[in-house]
Amino acid sequence: MKANELQINNFLQAPNVQFVIPVYQRNYDWTNTECKELLYDIISVETEDRGTHFIGSIVFVHEGTYSTSEVKELVIIDGQQRLTTINILYVALYRFAKENGNTQDAERLYNMFLTNQYVKNESSKLKLKQTDTNSLAFKAIMLGTDNETNAFSNVTENYNYFRNIINEDNFELILRGLNRLIFVEISLERDKDDPQRIFESLNSTGLDLSQSDLIRNFILMDLPPKDQNRIFETIWNPIEENAKDLVKQSSLVSDYIRDYLTLRNKKIPNKNKVYAEFKSLYANKKDEAYQQELENIKSLSIHYKKFVNPSTVTDADIKKELEYINRLEINVTYPFLLQVFEDTENGLLTKDELIKVLKLIQSYAWRRFIVGLPTSSLNKIFMTLYSEVDTEEYYDSIAKALLKKKGSAKFPSNEDLKTALKDKDLYNTQPKNRNYLFEMLENYNNREYVNTNNEQITIEHIFPRNPNENWNTDLSPEEYFVFKEKYLNTIGNLTLSGNNGALGNKSFLAKKEMNVDGNEQGYQYSRLWLNSFLKSIDTWNVSKYEERLNIIYERFLKIWEFPDVEITEGDESEEQNIYDAESPTHKKLEYFIFENTKVEEDTVAQMYFYVIRNLYEKNSQLLLSNQDVFKITRNASDFRAAQEVVNGWYIESNIDSNSKFTILKRLLSLFEMEDELLIKYSSNGENVSEPNRFSVRKKYWQQLLPLLNHTNLFANVSPSKDHWLSTGAGIGGLAYTLIITKSHIRIELGISTSSKEKNKVYFKKLLKNKDAIEQTFGSTLVWEELPENKMSRIKFELQDVNLFNESDWENMNSFFILYLPKFENSFQPFIKHLK
Numbered sequence: 001m002k003a004n005e006l007q008i009n010n011f012l013q014a015p016n017v018q019f020v021i022p023v024y025q026r027n028y029d030w031t032n033t034e035c036k037e038l039l040y041d042i043i044s045v046e047t048e049d050r051g052t053h054f055i056g057s058i059v060f061v062h063e064g065t066y067s068t069s070e071v072k073e074l075v076i077i078d079g080q081q082r083l084t085t086i087n088i089l090y091v092a093l094y095r096f097a098k099e100n101g102n103t104q105d106a107e108r109l110y111n112m113f114l115t116n117q118y119v120k121n122e123s124s125k126l127k128l129k130q131t132d133t134n135s136l137a138f139k140a141i142m143l144g145t146d147n148e149t150n151a152f153s154n155v156t157e158n159y160n161y162f163r164n165i166i167n168e169d170n171f172e173l174i175l176r177g178l179n180r181l182i183f184v185e186i187s188l189e190r191d192k193d194d195p196q197r198i199f200e201s202l203n204s205t206g207l208d209l210s211q212s213d214l215i216r217n218f219i220l221m222d223l224p225p226k227d228q229n230r231i232f233e234t235i236w237n238p239i240e241e242n243a244k245d246l247v248k249q250s251s252l253v254s255d256y257i258r259d260y261l262t263l264r265n266k267k268i269p270n271k272n273k274v275y276a277e278f279k280s281l282y283a284n285k286k287d288e289a290y291q292q293e294l295e296n297i298k299s300l301s302i303h304y305k306k307f308v309n310p311s312t313v314t315d316a317d318i319k320k321e322l323e324y325i326n327r328l329e330i331n332v333t334y335p336f337l338l339q340v341f342e343d344t345e346n347g348l349l350t351k352d353e354l355i356k357v358l359k360l361i362q363s364y365a366w367r368r369f370i371v372g373l374p375t376s377s378l379n380k381i382f383m384t385l386y387s388e389v390d391t392e393e394y395y396d397s398i399a400k401a402l403l404k405k406k407g408s409a410k411f412p413s414n415e416d417l418k419t420a421l422k423d424k425d426l427y428n429t430q431p432k433n434r435n436y437l438f439e440m441l442e443n444y445n446n447r448e449y450v451n452t453n454n455e456q457i458t459i460e461h462i463f464p465r466n467p468n469e470n471w472n473t474d475l476s477p478e479e480y481f482v483f484k485e486k487y488l489n490t491i492g493n494l495t496l497s498g499n500n501g502a503l504g505n506k507s508f509l510a511k512k513e514m515n516v517d518g519n520e521q522g523y524q525y526s527r528l529w530l531n532s533f534l535k536s537i538d539t540w541n542v543s544k545y546e547e548r549l550n551i552i553y554e555r556f557l558k559i560w561e562f563p564d565v566e567i568t569e570g571d572e573s574e575e576q577n578i579y580d581a582e583s584p585t586h587k588k589l590e591y592f593i594f595e596n597t598k599v600e601e602d603t604v605a606q607m608y609f610y611v612i613r614n615l616y617e618k619n620s621q622l623l624l625s626n627q628d629v630f631k632i633t634r635n636a637s638d639f640r641a642a643q644e645v646v647n648g649w650y651i652e653s654n655i656d657s658n659s660k661f662t663i664l665k666r667l668l669s670l671f672e673m674e675d676e677l678l679i680k681y682s683s684n685g686e687n688v689s690e691p692n693r694f695s696v697r698k699k700y701w702q703q704l705l706p707l708l709n710h711t712n713l714f715a716n717v718s719p720s721k722d723h724w725l726s727t728g729a730g731i732g733g734l735a736y737t738l739i740i741t742k743s744h745i746r747i748e749l750g751i752s753t754s755s756k757e758k759n760k761v762y763f764k765k766l767l768k769n770k771d772a773i774e775q776t777f778g779s780t781l782v783w784e785e786l787p788e789n790k791m792s793r794i795k796f797e798l799q800d801v802n803l804f805n806e807s808d809w810e811n812m813n814s815f816f817i818l819y820l821p822k823f824e825n826s827f828q829p830f831i832k833h834l835k
Contacts, residue, residue, distance in 0.1 A: 008055065008086060008181040012127065013112040016119060018071045019060070020129045021080050023232035024220030026213045028134050028154050030081050032161045038085060039165065042177035050180075055082055057184040071116055071124045077221065079183075086178070087128045088155060090114055091141050092162035096171060114142065130155075212240075212253035214275035219294070235294050242301035246309045255331075256304045260297055262383055263335040268596035292732035292753070299754030303341035307334055318351065321358035324440075327432055330365050332379040337361075339386050346752060347789035349394045356395045363560040364402050367412040369433065371420040376675050377409050377577070380593050384575065390693070392723055392741060399563035404574030408675060414562055418553055427459065427489035434459070438496060441552065442529055444559050450528065452496060460497035462508065462540055463488065470507035479542045487542075492549030495523075495530045508540035575680040579665060584657040584681075593678040602682065604657040611664055613646045615671060622671065624649075629666050694721035696804055700740060700812075701725060707813055711821045714738075723803075726750070730831055734762070736824065738816060740803045745812050747823050748795035756790040762834050763792035769830050777819075777826040796823060 021028075038055075045053040058079035062072070076083060090113045097106035111117040115125055123129075130138050137153035140146040146156050166174065216236055220228050243256035258274045261267070261281075269277040282290050306313050310326050313319035325333065344354045365378070381402075388401035402411045412420075426437060438459070439452045451457075463471065463483040472480060487493050497503060503511045503521060512534060514522035523534040533548045575593070584604050591600045592607045594614060601607055612632075616623050624632060632651050636642035641654035655663075668674050701719035708714050713727050713736055726735040733753025739746045751759045763785050766773070774781055782795045798815045801808040 002187045003057075004185050004187075005182055006185050007052075007179065008183055009113070009179050011058070011183070011185060012086070012090075016071045016116050018073050018116065018124055018127060018129050019083060020073050020075045020225075021084070021131050021134075022075055022077070022220065022225070023131055023228050024217050024236075025076070025080050025131065026210075026216070028081065028084050028130075030085050030154060030158060032158060034081070035085060035089075035158045035161050038082075039089070039162070039174070042089075042174055042181065043170065044177075045180045046173055046177035052180050052182045053177075055181050055183050057186055058083055059186040059188065061188045070119045070121055073129075074187075075225075077188075077217075078186075082183075084128065084130070084134075084155070085158065086181075087114070088138075088141070088159050089162050089174070089178070091138075092159055092166055093171065093174065095141070095144065095163065096166045100168070210251070210254050211272070211274040212251060212257065215253075215257060215278050218275070218279055231294075235298050238298050239301045242298075242305040243308070244305075246312070252304075252308055256301060257297070259304070259334045259338065260300060263300075263338050263386070266384055266387070266598035268379055268383055288732055295732075295754035300338045300342060303338050304334065306341070307331070307337060315351070317355055318358070321355055321362070324362055324436065325358065327436060328362070328365060329432070330361065330378075332375075333361055333365075333382050336382040336385045340389075342790075343389075343391070343394075345756075345789060346791040347786055348391050353395050357398060359561070360395070360399060360402070360563060363562070364411055366436075366560050367417060367562075370424060371412045371416045372424070373410070373412065374408055374675070377678075380596060380678055381405065381409055381575070383596065384591075384593065384598055390723070396565045399565045400567055401574075403563060403565065403567055406574060406576045407580030408577060409575070409678075411562070414557055417556065421491055421553055421556065422549060423486070423490065425489040426491050427461075427494060437491070438530070440559050441555060442496065444529075444555060446529070456498045457496050458498075460495050460503060461488065462493050462495060462511075462534070464505040466505050468505045468507065470510075474507055474539065475541060482542060483545075487545060490549075491552055492545045495534065496528050497523075497526070497531075509538060512538070575678050577675065578661065578668070578677045578679055579674060581661075581679055581681075584661055587657075588682040590680045590682040592680070595673075595676050604660050605653065607679070608660040608664060609643065609645055609653075611677060612651065612667070615667055616646050616649070619671065623667070626670055629670055630663055693804070697721055697723055697740065700803060700809065703809070704738075704813055704816060707817055708820060710817065711824055713820065713824055730828070731834055733759070734831060734834075736820075738820070740812070742802050742804055744797050744799045745801055745803075745815060746795045746797040747816070747820055748793050749823070749827055750791060750793045752791040759790060759792050760785065760787070763794075765834055766794065766827070766830055773826045773830065777822050794827075 041053050041055075044050075056079065059077050060074040061077060062074055090109055094106055094109040094114060097103075097109060114127055116127060119125055126138070126142070128138065129135070134153060134155050137146070137151070137155035141156060141159040146159065219236060220231055223231060239256070240251065240253055243251065243253045245252055254271070254274055257278060258269055258271065261269050261274065261277055265277075265281075267277075282293065284290060306318075306322060307326065310319050310322040313322060340349075340354065340357060343349055344351070349357075368375070368378075385398065385401060388397060390397035405411060426434060435453055442450050442452050465488065467480075467484075475483065483493065503514060506514070512523045515525070523531045526535070533551055537544050587604075588602045589604065589607060590602070591598055592610075593599070594607075594611055599607070599610060601610070612623075612630075623630070630651075631638070632645070632649050634648050634650065636644070636650045639650060639652040639654075641652065642650040643653035644650050664677065668677060698719050698721050705714055705717065705719060714725065717725055717727050719725075723741060724737050724739045726737040728734070729736050729749060733751065735750050735752070737748050737750050739748065751762050753759055753762075763783075767783060767785075770781075770783065777796075779796065782797065784795070785792050796819060798812070801812050801815075803812075
């Protein structure tokens with residue numbers, strides 16, 4: 001690396017040099033505001049005769065592979081905003097000189113600062129080589145054709161700003177000021193310097209670059225130019241287009257990558273640490289798995305586009321449910337939904353099942369809102385929810401997982417709702433929630449949709465907020481007080497009307513029968529469902545309120561259903577807050593979640609030490625200064641069984657699990673982190689009275705895997721609770737899978753790369769060799785292209801065996817032992833030649 005102080009003019013007028021803005025750089029974002037500040041500095045340094053003005057650094061990579069035969073290319077990795085803006089200013093000066101007959105200055109500016117005068121190759125002619133996004137705009141301002149396009153570009157906007165400022169009085173002044181600008185040029189050599197690390201160091205404040213900017217640079221920066229352009233066009237640009245709010249025209253790439261990492265790692269990255277998390281996972285960018293990961297990120301971004309822009313979804317039913325989820329801003333569900341939508345595309349669940357899942361999510365979130373449960377735990381719930389999915393019972397497994405939540409994570413019951421609806425203020429709530437409630441209640445099972453967000457339809461209080469004197473006589477003092485103080489803003493006293501202003505504070509009967517000038521303002525003329533009960537009554541009192549509330553409650557239960565699934569005693573234990581958990585005595589953990597990170601440890605002791613270490617790192621002073629709550633010292637002899645937890649600090653380890661729980665709860669309360677520790681007991685512990693489907697599956701895999709010694713395919717695969725086990729087939733996206741069910745078992749080759757087109761190509765290539773493959777295998781295989789789905793597969797099945805009947809296990813084992821090696825040997829020679 002070499003660093004030199006240099007005048008910007010000397011840098012720009014170097015002959016046969018092209019300044020290349022690579023595709024991984026963010027867009028040119030400077031606006032008139034930054035241009036105004038730069039121009040002020042240029043003019044003031046000259047008028048005040050201050051010698052020079054420092055504008056920062058420009059970092060570039062210079063290497064033979066970046067050069068053409070005619071020009072030396074300098075790839076700009078930092079400083080493109082300043083460099084581009086100064087070039088735009090020079091174009092404005094050139095155009096001013098040319099349009100005002102100053103031919104000498106125009107030619108000097110054009111040949112010295114803007115073009116490589118004697119270069120023949122047109123692509124190397126301009127000194128500044130922009131990305132495709134800005135190159136057209138830059139060429140237009142050079143040629144004077146910028147008025148011929150309506151496309152927005154900061155290049156054009158800033159050119160017009162400079163062009164309107166430049167005049168005969170300041171033309172020479174600006175040129176002299178430009179000559180006073182100095183910067184530090186930092187020249188890097190690829191083989192000796194690390195451009196990415198230097199780039200991060202220069203941008204360590206994080207003020208200018210988003211997490212997605214840093215990730216894009218990490219992916220693209222150290223690639224050769226051809227690969228940069230290919231990866232940008234085929235991977236990164238589609239991600240940017242998909243992860244964009246089309247209404248606000250704002251990038252959501254950082255949010256999307258965060259959700260993707262949450263799904264992948266079962267850990268929610270801090271919003272400011274998304275890049276660091278991404279970089280730590282993909283240190284080896286030459287690995288084929290990394291390339292497949294990029295393809296997968298691109299593939300799932302297609303689903304993300306549907307979540308943030310439901311209007312782009314073609315299926316009307318799915319679109320409607322996503323619009324509701326989007327409006328309610330339940331975006332903590334996105335990591336979970338990414339995989340659910342991918343499973344739908346791969347044929348693991350039908351459209352109807354998908355819609356049931358989307359409705360279930362709404363019911364869960366909306367019921368929790370109604371009963372007033374905190375939203376803070378939702379991100380952790382949906383972070384791990386997909387691990388509960390059983391693809392054999394897709395919807396039911398999700399419903400059961402949510403129903404087994406307890407405490408602050410619970411799925412509110414019908415009785416919880418009944419109580420809450422009677423008391424909850426649903427008038428003074430966020431408009432998005434209020435509008436959603438009334439839209440869903442009004443339109444349930446309606447043949448004709450009613451737009452309840454119409455400006456002419458407003459919320460009407462049946463018992464008014466400011467009742468007239470008639471209400472004092474229509475109601476007893478006790479009922480008047482109850483309506484005024486308790487029921488006023490609850491759903492039982494709220495309805496919709498297009499005549500709210502006219503109905504106002506009048507008595508109930510007057511509101512019902514109002515027909516001023518034949519305009520039928522009263523309830524009895526309304527076609528809205530919410531007013532149907534009001535048509536049938538002549539008085540409004542507590543009894544009628546309760547009757548109407550019950551009608552609304554019954555409709556509520558049909559819209560936001562409580563899942564109709566059976567939770568059996570043998571079902572898997574639930575994820576729960578430590579404050580709600582049963583005694584840990586004689587129990588093992590499956591995992592715990594602390595501060596958005598899922599940790600798969602099976603003992604309470606391991607969780608105990610983990611949490612204490614993290615609390616120390618969070619606030620050591622708070623932990624150490626509360627010895628009455630928790631004893632921790634530097635003297636190991638203070639304890640019967642001392643355990644060092646961090647930095648020479650010791651705690652007592654010889655305490656039972658209940659005591660560990662008690663201490664953890666005290667510490668979490670001290671740190672005000674009561675919602676930050678969730679646990680899940682293992683279903684294989686002594687607390688489970690009967691084996692469930694998960695433990696049966698794991699037991700089967702445990703006894704099968706050692707028997708598969710005629711192939712190494714599953715040598716490094718561990719038993720799981722799922723009804724399938726997979727292992728790679730040698731090419732990214734292809735996998736051998738063993739599947740066990742209550743009706744059959746099978747071996748399959750799944751073709752499931754991130755690209756549907758590639759999957760079908762791979763399938764058809766293998767299909768061409770069908771005869772040779774089946775001859776080697778010795779039996780006919782089932783070939784399923786699945787044209788409507790993303791994936792394809794080839795399988796071999798054994799029917800009429802039941803996983804849950806142990807007497808069938810010997811027959812199942814024989815099937816896998818005999819046919820798995822044959823299956824592998826039949827396909828492997830042809831898989832090698834797929835690429």
